[in-house]
Amino acid sequence: MSTASAWQPAAGHVVPGDVSLLRRVGVQTQRMATDCRNVPHYCLKYCVAVLAMFGLLQVWQAGGDGPIPAFHGLRPAAKLDPFRTSHPQCVFSQTTAQARWQGLTPALAILSEVNPEVAAWVRQTHQDGKLHFSRRAKGGANPFGQLAKYDAIRGELTVTSGLFAENDGTIAAVLCHEYRHSRQRIPKTMVYALSFLWRAGGDSAIIENDALLYEQEANLAIFGQYQER
Numbered sequence: 001m002s003t004a005s006a007w008q009p010a011a012g013h014v015v016p017g018d019v020s021l022l023r024r025v026g027v028q029t030q031r032m033a034t035d036c037r038n039v040p041h042y043c044l045k046y047c048v049a050v051l052a053m054f055g056l057l058q059v060w061q062a063g064g065d066g067p068i069p070a071f072h073g074l075r076p077a078a079k080l081d082p083f084r085t086s087h088p089q090c091v092f093s094q095t096t097a098q099a100r101w102q103g104l105t106p107a108l109a110i111l112s113e114v115n116p117e118v119a120a121w122v123r124q125t126h127q128d129g130k131l132h133f134s135r136r137a138k139g140g141a142n143p144f145g146q147l148a149k150y151d152a153i154r155g156e157l158t159v160t161s162g163l164f165a166e167n168d169g170t171i172a173a174v175l176c177h178e179y180r181h182s183r184q185r186i187p188k189t190m191v192y193a194l195s196f197l198w199r200a201g202g203d204s205a206i207i208e209n210d211a212l213l214y215e216q217e218a219n220l221a222i223f224g225q226y227q228e229r
């Protein structure tokens, strides 16, 4: 009876060096086969873990971001001009942080009319030492094009010098955008972090959609009654 294990290379046809080479190839093939068998198991475990985490985060997130303050239209009677660029000199790098904070005053006056909660948040962030002025925002897909950035982990707001080239109404709307980011709860940030698994650079729409919509609402509240100008 002949079995596979009993098979030996015929003497005279294979030299000893070839036998050890064949054995090594055999061992390697066996290892590769074991690895290949383990790959689907590993992938399955990995996918189930990611999906379970994703599902839990979605359930956690279902509660939403809590109550978000609504806007009041800026009345022309308030005598605030949202089209005015009050402090364009603040774009220059030698401007002090104190001067830049003062440069936000007209935008904060507009916010006090259209959304006092956002104005209070900006003032509180400044009071807590978490409002920074910078030449450009750190990180992000387009750090040079960003006018402001909210760091959800540190709770810090960065206002770039480029923001001062905008008119006061736009500055106020951008601050509303960052305020909306500050109200996003941790699960949304975690889902965004998970999105890096399936998209290079992450799926920014997960966190940006709310903020862009809120900024749009701010623009309508600030400029809506000035359309006839």
Ligand SMILES: [Zn+2]
Binding pocket: 177, 181, 207, 208, 211
């Ligand atoms: Zn944003």
